[in-house]
Amino acid sequence: MDQKTGSGMDEVLNELLVKLFKNIMEIEEKWLITPEFKDISVNDMHVVEAIGIKEPKSMSTVAKLMSVTTGTLTKSMDGLSDKGYVSRERGKKDKRVVFVSLTEKGRRAYRHHEKFHRNMIDNIKVGISDHETTVLIYALAKLNDYFNEIYRL
Numbered sequence: 001m002d003q004k005t006g007s008g009m010d011e012v013l014n015e016l017l018v019k020l021f022k023n024i025m026e027i028e029e030k031w032l033i034t035p036e037f038k039d040i041s042v043n044d045m046h047v048v049e050a051i052g053i054k055e056p057k058s059m060s061t062v063a064k065l066m067s068v069t070t071g072t073l074t075k076s077m078d079g080l081s082d083k084g085y086v087s088r089e090r091g092k093k094d095k096r097v098v099f100v101s102l103t104e105k106g107r108r109a110y111r112h113h114e115k116f117h118r119n120m121i122d123n124i125k126v127g128i129s130d131h132e133t134t135v136l137i138y139a140l141a142k143l144n145d146y147f148n149e150i151y152r153l
Helices: 003-032 042-051 059-066 070-082 104-125 130-151
Strands: 086-090 098-102
Touching: 003 042, 003 104, 042 059, 042 070, 042 086, 042 098, 042 104, 059 070, 059 098, 070 086, 098 104
Parallel strands: none
Antiparallel strands: 086 098
């Protein structure tokens, strides 16, 4: 491939990535914040996602999953708790450890968020082969590795 063709492809790739990041953020916000969930932010939805619907998680585990400090997470957790999305409970063995879990309202928000992602993935896969899906996964993993590498600087 000559330099000119590569440059044109680079421009297209850059334009697609910029639009994709912008669209994901804007569309996710419009999809997630419905009348039922208008009292929380997209970031709150990501906290709900990190907590999950399985067994309770410690605050430090959720903070690590979200790459934030426990102090930062506490502020979000206060709001989510006040609004009825999460419940907190001190550890039985170690009272310093706080475990969080989703209430029924929180589980509804979790399923709503999960549906957005499931629809996105289903739509991406329509009309592409298993090989193309593999190539897409590889390309996105490389992009993710790049972001993880520069984030650590």
